[in-house]
Amino acid sequence: MNILNLIFGSKSERDLKRLLPLLHAINAKESWALSLTAEEFPRQTQAFRERLTKGETLDDLIPEAFAVVREAARRTLGERPYDVQLLGALALHHGSIMEMKTGEGKTLSSVSAAYLNSLAGQGVHMVTVNDYLAERDAKWMKPVYDYLGVSVGFVLSSMDPEARQPQYAADITYATNNELGFDYLRDNMRWEMGRKVQRGHAYAIIDEIDSILIDESRTPLIISGPVEDDTAKRFQEVDPLVSFLKECDKDAKTNDYPEEPSLLKGDYKLDEKGKRIMFTDEGMNRIEALLQQNKLIQGSLFVGDNFEFIHYFTQAMRAHKLFHKDVDYVVQDGKVEIVDEFTGRVLHGRRYSEGLHQAIEAKERIRIAEHNKTVATITFQNYFRLYKKLSGMTGTADTEAKEFTKIYNLDVMVVPTNRPVARIDEDDIIYFNEDFKFQAIGEEIIAAHTKGQPVLVGTVSIEKSEKLSNYLVRKGVRHEVLNAKNHAREALIIAEAGAVGAVTIATNMAGRGTDIKLGGNPEFRARRKVASDIDQETWLKVLADETEIWRNEYNRVKELGGLLVIGTERHESRRIDNQLRGRSGRQGDPGRSLFFVSLDDTLMRLFANDNVRSMMGRMGMASGEPLYHPWLTKSLANAQKKVEDRNFEIRKHLLDYDDVLSKQRAFIYEQRDAILTDPDLKARVLIAGKEIIEDRVAAWSKADVMAEFLPEALQAFKEDFFWEPDIALEDLAKLSPAQLRDHMVAYLESDLTNKATEVGEEPLNFFIRAEYLRKIDSLWQEHLDSMEALRDAVYLRTYAQKNPLLEYKVEGFQMFDVLIDEIKSSIAKKLFKIRIQKAPPEPVRRERIPVQTAHLTMGGFANSAQRNERPEAQGEKVTVTRNQPKVGRNDPCPCGSGKKYKLCHGR
Structure with missing residues (x-):
């Protein structure tokens, strides 16, 4: 243990000590809250708001506000928040991440912080990972909020904009991270301020914050639409050709490729860690020959459009060699659906980037989806940094504390459990190969199942879960399988995972957000027995009967040692392993967890194989014998740490680039809002017109006499503004550049005044607004494509000893500067060229927002190697x-x- 920890205590202990005086103040107010009548609770809420308007702060209200929430929860839910739950709520209010173990009541804990911050009147967003939890938590906590007199809403993916507005207008809104991000993007494509659904970003509490801000951080949200190109055709042509390419030979001793390029024998090298393909010179020559033989190109591979085939071959090879069916993705209903590596869930609607998804579709012989064009995009990293105050909660955050601090400026506070954790976490058991490992896992499951102890088995892929399931079927062990192919029964499976004799195999998705209760779930069983319209009296009787049965089974499972959790291999992230362990030992219940590992496992093979294999050899271990040793467990933890550090650097690297686009996006959206709310846009147009004139005159002013540049000036002004000279040419020739500038500015002012007189101020303003929005949206879409192309191109500059990030920033700024100038000048030129005629008023134009949304998975760019191909949409x-x-x-x-x-x- 660190000597400073011995003297001063750990960071979490110091954090808790700082909060104890506030906790004592809250507890001191409990008797006061207990004395309030039901009618006084909403009045107290109004009194809190009035105190804020008179200058008090939210911190001043903490003791009383938390006390009334605690009492309201006791009266409505029959649950009194524990002191540790209030400590967690204090951490949330102060903008920290609360790490609270599974089953300790994070949902109830968050209510106090949400209520307190809602008093400011700016709205609180409670962020969940799926629609089910958003609706469940909102309805579950609604009685508390109603009792306190604050409104609560929830947003679901199925809701239209009209239904979303009142939900966001509530004091507290529950919604998924996806819906919040997409609504932000859609709001910034609206043509009327009144049609926006969100009302700002004041405060958010993110449930499962590690999943959203760490695991999902590299996956941008994208709104897109179709665009015609020949990408699908190209992947169909290339796919059958990849089988002719040969992997480079590896050294028999080291199992690595030769470092000297001249010694490489083959067409390509595989990088399984980074999921990359590297072609050799021999491979490039073979690709060129294959394309020529199949009449797909003429001449060299490196000439003109032929060069694009390297991209198609790269993605096709990755699809065949590095992305595997039932591991990385599944095929359902004729579609390739990505499987989340962290949860095992199917990520419906998400597509791999860079054309990889289309390459996999070609590999699986299913319809290749059309290419798309990006209309709007944002990453979760940059979306959640829009909030003035951010906090979150999870059962596993401490291992990622460094990243939360560096990227989001969020502190992690570990909240102690209400009761000591009684779970026993065993050292890892290591085998030489996977077959021996699965045999040992099967025997462990059968031994526990025979005596009635419930078992939860976590696997890393569908393939592994089905392999273990087949083994148990052969042994006659009844069990449930929860994976991406069988997710529809998740609620039922998880509800009974703690029942006597239950065996559940799950692909890392074991019900995050849902507790596994020892003995099963009496409420779930009761609901299965009665009709949905049952009367309250009958329902309570059935529930009481089931609860009595459950209590007996609960005691029996406790005597058997609680829930046994088995991990079939170590995940890349320690946090995911901790989540699996955390399924057992909730609220002081007994439990046991252990991981079985083999040298064939991905983590061991890529990061820890040689040391462990040599140690097992020195100890004379036979292939079928297990090895137990704390050193091996530590070695695995070190391997995981390496992967975590590498992934952190990848995410940070991505953020450095995304921050450039983020600043540009913020400016564009600010300009859109200003245009939507500006009652007199003529002034903007006039300023833009003046800038055009000043730039022209400044370029011409170097001439000695006006006569030298007058013809060019006349032609330019005619093209820019349809201007015809209103004074004699000989008089124009006598003007100085400054006088000509003033003359043209006066013309523009007069022209604008005349147009406003002809059609009216309001119709003219409407026309200018429509043109501005149309031009901003279309040019912004083009700019997104240009920035994406630039991001791909700058990597080549490393060969010229240049910093790609610096190059991206400099050229990105230049491109954005051009974009802003083009928006302003094009609107000014168009307005001064047109001649508006009075016409009957038209209905307000409704914006056409592409309905296709995607949550992409970043691919090769994350490894600084390949092109980011995102869905795109055509502008008007x-x-x-x-x-x-x-x-x-x-x-x-x-x-x-x-x-x-x-x-x-x-x-």
């Missing part, structure tokens, strides 16, 4: 007539400089 097109072909923003500049037009004469 405006038809224009011109004498010369339009030069695209990303086309080469016609001046011959070699630069893109937008970075040269397109500025």
Whole structure:
């Protein structure tokens, strides 16, 4: 133990000591809250709000506010929050992460913090991982909130915008992280402020915060729409060709590829840790030959569009060699569905990025989905950093404390359990190979099942869960399997996982957010016995009968040692293993956990294999014999730490890049809001027009006399503003550049005034607003594509000894500067060119927001190697007539400089 911990106590102990005076103050107010009548609780809430308006702070209200919540919970739910639950609530209020073990009552603990912060009137968001928990928790805690006189709502994915608005308007709103993020993006695509559903980001409490801010942090939320291209065709053409490529030979002793490129014999190398493919020179030549033989390219692979085939081959190879059916994904109803590596759940609607998903669809011989175009996107990292105050709760956060602090500035406070944890956590049991390991697991399950002890087995994939299930079937052991193929019965399976003799195999998804009660769940059993419209008296009688049966079974399971949790291999993250252990030993119940490991396991094979294998060899262990040793458990923990550190660096690396786009997105959304609320947009247009004139005049002012640049000026102003000279040319020639500028500005002011007079101020403002929003949205979508292409390209600059992140920041800023200039100038030019005629008023244009949303999984970019291909959506097109072909923003500049037009004469 650290000597400082011995002297001063651990950080969590010091945190708790600081909160104890507040806890004592809350307890001192308990008798006062007990004396209040039911009618006085909502009045007390109003009194709290009035005190805030008079200058008191939320901290000033803590003792009384927490006391009334505790009493309201006791009266409505029959549950009085324990002191440790109030300590957790204090941590939440102070913007920290509360680590509270499974079964200790996180949901009830969060109510005090949510209620207190709702008094400020800015709304509180309670964030959950799925719709079921959002609705369940909102309805479960609603009696408490109603008793206190605060409103509560919940948002579900099935709700339309009209249904969402009143839910967000409630004092406290329960919603999933996905819905919150998508609603934020959709709100910033609205054409009317009144149609936005959210009302700001004041305070959020994130349940299972480690899952959302760590596991999900690399997966952007994306709103997109279809775009036509030949991507699907290309993957269909390439897929059958990958079988002709050969993996490079490995050294027989080290099982690694030769470091010297000239010694590589084969077409490609596999990086299983990073899930990457690296082609050798020999491999590139073979790919070129295959494409030429199949008449897919002419000439060199590295010429023109042919180069894109390297991307298609890379993703096709990854699909075949690194992503496996029933491990990384499943095929359901003709679709490839990703399986969450942390929970084992199917992630419906999520797609792999970079075209990998389409490559897997080609591999599985199913319909390849069309390519998409990004309309709006944000990561959870940057969405949740929008909140003025953020907090969260989970049973496993302490192992990721460093990341929470560095990325989110969130402190982790470990809250002690109300009763001591009685679970026994055994050292790992290690075998030489997987077959011996699964045989030992089966024997352990059978031994526990025979005496009636419930068993929960955690596996890392569907494939492994089905392998173990088949073994138990052969042995005649009745059991349940909970994986991505069988998730519909999750509630039933988890409810009975603690029953006498129950055996449950689950792919890491074992009901996060749901307790496994020893002896089973009496309420669940009672509900299965009665009709939904049963009267209260009958329901209570059935529940009492089931509770009596459960109490006997609960005592029997306790005597047998509680729930036995078996891990079939170590996960990459210690946190996921701790979550599995945490299924057992809730609220002081007994329990036992142990992990079986083999040298064939992914973690051992990639990160810890050599040391452990050599040690087992030195100890003379036979293949079928297990090895128990604390050193081995420590070795595994060190391997996990390596992976966690690597994954943290990947997430931080992604965030460094995403922060560049985040700042740009914030500015664009601020500008949209300003345009939506500005009652007089003529001033914006006039400023933009003045800037165009000033830039033109500044460029011409270097000429000695006006006559030298007058023809160019006349042509430019005619193209920009349809301006025809209103004074004689000889008089224009006598003007100085400054006088010409003033003359043109006066013309613009007069033109705007005339337009407003012709059609009215309000219709003109409406027209300008519509044009601004249309232009901002379409150019922003183009900019997202450009930034994505830039992010891919900057990695090549490492060969020129340049910092790719710095290059991305500099060029990204230049591109954004061009974007802002283009928005302003295009609107100004369009408005001054048109001649508006009065017409009958039209109904307000409703925004057309693409309905397709996706929560993508980041792929190769996370490993700094490959292209990020995200769903994309087409912006609205405006038809224009011109004498010369339009030069695209990303086309080469016609001046011959070699630069893109937008970075040269397109500025």
